Amino acid sequence: xALRDETGPYFGDFGGRFVxxxxxxxxxxxxxxxxLAKQDPGYAAELSELHATYTGRPxxxxxxxxxxxxxxxxxxxxxxxxxxxTGSHKINNVLGQALLTKRIGKTRVIAETGAGQHGVxxxxxxxxxxxxxxxxxxxxxxxxxxxxxxxxxxxGAEVIAVKTGSRTLKDAINDAMRDWVTNVESTNxxxxxxxxxxxxxxMVRDLQKIIGEEARQQVLDLTGKLPDAVAACVGGGxxxxxxxxxxxxxxxxxxxxxxxxxxxxxxxxxxATISKGRPGVLHGAKSFLLQDDDGQTIESHSISAGxxxxxxxxxxxxxSSIGRATYRPVTDAAAMxxxxxxxxxxxxxxxxxxxxxxxxxxxxxxxxxxxxTILINLSGRGDKxxxxxxxxxxxxxxxxxxx
Amino acid sequence: xxxxxxxxxxxxxxxSGALIGYLPVGFPTFDESVDAAVAIARNGVDIIELxxxxxxxxxxxxxxxxxxxxxxxxGFKLSHGFDAVRAITSRVxxxxxxxxxxxxxxxxxxxxxxxxxxxxxxxxxxxPDLIPDEGADWLAASERSGLDRVFLAAPSxxxxxxRQAVDASRGxxxxxxxxxxxxxxxDVDKAAQILVSRLREAGCENACVGLGxxxxxxxxxxxxxxxxxxVGSALVKALADGGVDRVxxxxxxxxxxxxxxx
Numbered sequence: 001x002a003l004r005d006e007t008g009p010y011f012g013d014f015g016g017r018f019v020x021x022x023x024x025x026x027x028x029x030x031x032x033x034x035x036l037a038k039q040d041p042g043y044a045a046e047l048s049e050l051h052a053t054y055t056g057r058p059x060x061x062x063x064x065x066x067x068x069x070x071x072x073x074x075x076x077x078x079x080x081x082x083x084x085x086t087g088s089h090k091i092n093n094v095l096g097q098a099l100l101t102k103r104i105g106k107t108r109v110i111a112e113t114g115a116g117q118h119g120v121x122x123x124x125x126x127x128x129x130x131x132x133x134x135x136x137x138x139x140x141x142x143x144x145x146x147x148x149x150x151x152x153x154x155x156g157a158e159v160i161a162v163k164t165g166s167r168t169l170k171d172a173i174n175d176a177m178r179d180w181v182t183n184v185e186s187t188n189x190x191x192x193x194x195x196x197x198x199x200x201x202x203m204v205r206d207l208q209k210i211i212g213e214e215a216r217q218q219v220l221d222l223t224g225k226l227p228d229a230v231a232a233c234v235g236g237g238x239x240x241x242x243x244x245x246x247x248x249x250x251x252x253x254x255x256x257x258x259x260x261x262x263x264x265x266x267x268x269x270x271x272a273t274i275s276k277g278r279p280g281v282l283h284g285a286k287s288f289l290l291q292d293d294d295g296q297t298i299e300s301h302s303i304s305a306g307x308x309x310x311x312x313x314x315x316x317x318x319x320s321s322i323g324r325a326t327y328r329p330v331t332d333a334a335a336m337x338x339x340x341x342x343x344x345x346x347x348x349x350x351x352x353x354x355x356x357x358x359x360x361x362x363x364x365x366x367x368x369x370x371x372x373t374i375l376i377n378l379s380g381r382g383d384k385x386x387x388x389x390x391x392x393x394x395x396x397x398x399x400x401x402x403x
Numbered sequence: 404x405x406x407x408x409x410x411x412x413x414x415x416x417x418x419s420g421a422l423i424g425y426l427p428v429g430f431p432t433f434d435e436s437v438d439a440a441v442a443i444a445r446n447g448v449d450i451i452e453l454x455x456x457x458x459x460x461x462x463x464x465x466x467x468x469x470x471x472x473x474x475x476x477x478g479f480k481l482s483h484g485f486d487a488v489r490a491i492t493s494r495v496x497x498x499x500x501x502x503x504x505x506x507x508x509x510x511x512x513x514x515x516x517x518x519x520x521x522x523x524x525x526x527x528x529x530x531p532d533l534i535p536d537e538g539a540d541w542l543a544a545s546e547r548s549g550l551d552r553v554f555l556a557a558p559s560x561x562x563x564x565x566r567q568a569v570d571a572s573r574g575x576x577x578x579x580x581x582x583x584x585x586x587x588x589x590d591v592d593k594a595a596q597i598l599v600s601r602l603r604e605a606g607c608e609n610a611c612v613g614l615g616x617x618x619x620x621x622x623x624x625x626x627x628x629x630x631x632x633x634v635g636s637a638l639v640k641a642l643a644d645g646g647v648d649r650v651x652x653x654x655x656x657x658x659x660x661x662x663x664x665x
Contacts, residue, residue: 018505018532020462021568022582025559164468170459177461182583184559281506281532282459294481295510297458 003248003324009198012321014314017197019284023177026184031199033104038206043099050095051210054128055085057092058214061222061375066345067358071365075373077227079215079243081380082350088380089211089239090121094190096207098125101188108132108187112176114141114169114235115306115353116148117380118192123157125190133157136176138168141305148384166299169235169309173283193236194313197284201313208242211377216246219375228368229254232377233356234327235271235307237316239379244325254326257316258360260302261329271300272329273312274320287314303332303388304352306380334359336392339382351380352388405551406498407526407574410449411609411630419661420626423611424448424654425502425635426642427456427467428487429474436474437490439642442651444495447658451491452529452633455484455503462531464586466636470643481507485523492524500553500574502529508541517544527551527574535571542571553577556602556610558594565605575609575631576602580616586636588615591625599629622660632660 009015017027037043051057059080068076081089094111101109109131113119119135126133135152139161142149152159165171173196180189191200194208212230219227230247232240234257247253262270270276277288280295290298290310300310319325335352338359343349350358354377361374368374382389404412414421424443428436440451456471456479463471488499501520508516508528520528527550533541535554545552551574556565559582568576580595581588595612602610612625613633625632634657641653 016537017534018537019534020531020557020579021534021555021560021564022557022579024534024564025557025561028561164472165458174459174461178464178584181462184582281509283461284532291506291510293510295457295507296475297506 004245006315008202011315011318013279014285014287014317015198015201016286017284018281018286019197020181022181023184026180027197027199029104033100034199034203037100037103046099047096055091055095056083057210059083061215061218063222064342064346067342068365070341071362071374073370074365074368075223076361076365077219077222077373077375078378079211079375080378081211081239082354082378086117086121086124087383088117088121088351089208089242090118090192091124092210092242093192093204093207093238094118094121094125097188097190098129098131101131101190102129104188106186106188108183109190110134110136110176110179110187111190111192112136112169112172113192114172114308115304116141116145116152116384117306119157119159120148120151120155122190123152123155126157127155134179135159136162136172136179138162138166138172140167141169144388145305145384147387169305170297170311193238194241194315195236195283195285195287195311201285201315204238205241205245205315208238209245211239211242212244212246215243215375219373223373226250226253227375228372229256229364229374231256231258231357231361231364231374233258233307233353233379234312234316235260235309235353236311237313239377241313241315243377248324255319255324256360256364257325257327258330258356259327260304260307260356261331262301262303264331265329269301270329271302271308271310273310274316274327275329279317282311285314287317288312303336304356306351306353307356328360330356330359336389338362339389340393348378349382350378351382352385354379405526405574407450407500407551408609410498411575414449414661415630420629421449421611421631422447422622422658422661423450423452423631423633424638425452425454425633426638427454427471427474428484429456429477429479430470430639430642431473432477433483433487435647437487438647439650440487440491441494442647443638443654444497446651446654447661448654449497450631451497451499452502452635453484453487453499455481455501455507457504457507460504462584464584464636466640467585470639481511485519488520488523488525498526499524500526500529500551502531505530505533513540513544517548517550521548521550525550527553529553529577531555535567538571545573555579556598558582558598562601562605565601569602569605569607575611576607577633578602578610578612578629580612580614583614585614587617591615591621595625596628619657619660622657623662626661
């Protein structure tokens with residue numbers, strides 16, 4: 001069977017539905033609605049109309065030769081998901097799930113968000129479709145992504161700052177699940193990444209795979225051949241699954257996922273789930289996760305709120321376990337340096353999340369050599385990160401002056 | 404018959420039903436959590452549901468979250484769960500079920516967990532985020548070790564799923580009274596009564612109702628149609644507010660709802 005044909009609930013040993021019984025009926029309903037929608041040309045037409053007239057798809061590709069000079073001379077091409085309406089790939093998934101919400105007749109949507117990109121996308125879709133919207137966001141993240149909180153509120157969503165646990169994305173998911181268990185009759189949970197219980201990993205992947213489908217053809221048109229490597233950052237892993245999927249059965253295309261190494265994978269402060277974690281159950285699926293000997297989830301750390309998650313989607317765990325994709329850690333420092341480099345060499349300010357993929361590709365280019373072509377998913381734009389970046393580089397500049 | 408099933412049978416025999424009390428291990432301290440469990444057992448609680456604190460408890464409301472986070476911050480380890488079962492069962496003759504999210508069991512090793520729980524004198528497991536569909540390892544381990552396994556049934560569960568929960572469970576089926584998470588509620592849903600009658604139609608012998616129960620009156624109402632009433636947050640709150648004495652008093656008060664015939 002082609003690798004692209006996997007539909008869950010299991011991806012090898014990973015995936016499943018480890019959730020309270022109260023949610024099973026809703027997950028069954030969603031699975032069934034999704035299976036029907038996938039076969040329905042009307043649904044596809046509606047979604048593709050939204051892509052064309054609302055999101056701005058297909059997103060373009062941009063070759064970045066000045067940036068590539070720093071990557072051993074390899075040819076580097078960016079898939080520009082940062083140019084989508086709302087500023088990241090998240091809108092692709094959200095529009096699909098919002099349409100599905102209408103089909104199953106629910107009037108309220110909830111979502112978790114880390115960096116705020118998925119929350120903004122969900123609030124946007126809720127405004128567009130006239131749905132009530134509540135966004136759960138860890139208190140730590142509401143502080144470091146205050147601009148996105150304001151955007152969501154302006155769009156009419158209620159933003160709830162989650163104060164339990166590590167007060168980041170994982171706790172936002174816990175609270176969103178609690179809300180869903182309580183309000184499942186009226187409410188659809190628009191999950192933001194390829195993690196969680198079935199059908200989310202497969203459904204979100206299916207809604208994001210358009211990234212790779214477009215990019216595969218665009219790269220072929222530009223270069224006459226497939227890229228040698230495809231690179232993406234991995235938190236939960238939706239932008240990475242989105243760009244990987246079309247290439248899964250192209251054996252000559254290497255796939256690289258770059259996880260957030262925070263202050264370093266040998267420190268306790270990182271979010272490199274596949275690199276440093278081991279299999280377990282979190283948020284409804286069996287997958288790799290950061291945990292202690294007792295199976296308690298360990299708090300992750302990344303300068304990027306969108307990658308600050310101790311779990312990862314089960315399909316990534318599977319692709320790693322069968323050797324189809326390679327996952328590597330990228331530190332905060334390397335990501336920030338790549339963020340500045342792309343800004344200065346190409347005039348494109350990436351999201352800090354996407355900068356992890358850029359940093360990884362700089363190393364990859366040196367390994368693969370000047371003949372190689374690397375396709376990078378530029379999953380989001382950096383506007384939301386200006387405060388973090390401003391603070392980060394001010395510190396570095398002061399340090400440099402003092403030394 | 405398992406110790407849990409025989410307690411339920413005795414209580415039914417006596418014309419009533421069982422009061423099942425939840426408390427987490429390690430809150431406010433290990434010793435006090437053991438003392439509190441012993442105290443509620445001595446004040447009318449028939450079966451103890453002992454919770455293992457977990458970092459991501461998606462079924463729990465604010466009261467239990469706060470208590471279990473406190474226990475984790477104080478250094479709770481899984482081995483303390485077995486220690487607590489051993490300590491409680493050495494002092495009072497009540498069945499003790501562990502309530503645990505699934506990942507800690509997976510990491511400990513399902514078979515090893517079953518062995519150590521049985522060796523400590525535990526009666527079995529309540530698994531809020533493990534459905535029978537995903538529970539093959541636990542079904543095998545509990546079969547081998549003779550432990551009870553309590554799966555959940557919800558008002559939203561299909562008839563087929565209720566039958567599955569009834570067939571897979573041993574001890575009792577945990578009937579979730581309402582769509583939601585743990586925490587005291589003013590009214591326990593009519594949904595609970597309907598769910599229990601659907602469980603009976605699915606062949607359920609022992610159905611115990613939990614979520615939202617905090618008064619003797621609610622216990623009495625539930626025991627009119629169910630085999631047990633499960634109280635959690637109300638006990639945890641009492642322990643947090645007034646220590647072991649207070650939780651004992653609340654247990655005694657709740658036990659009025661069991662309307663003992665003897």
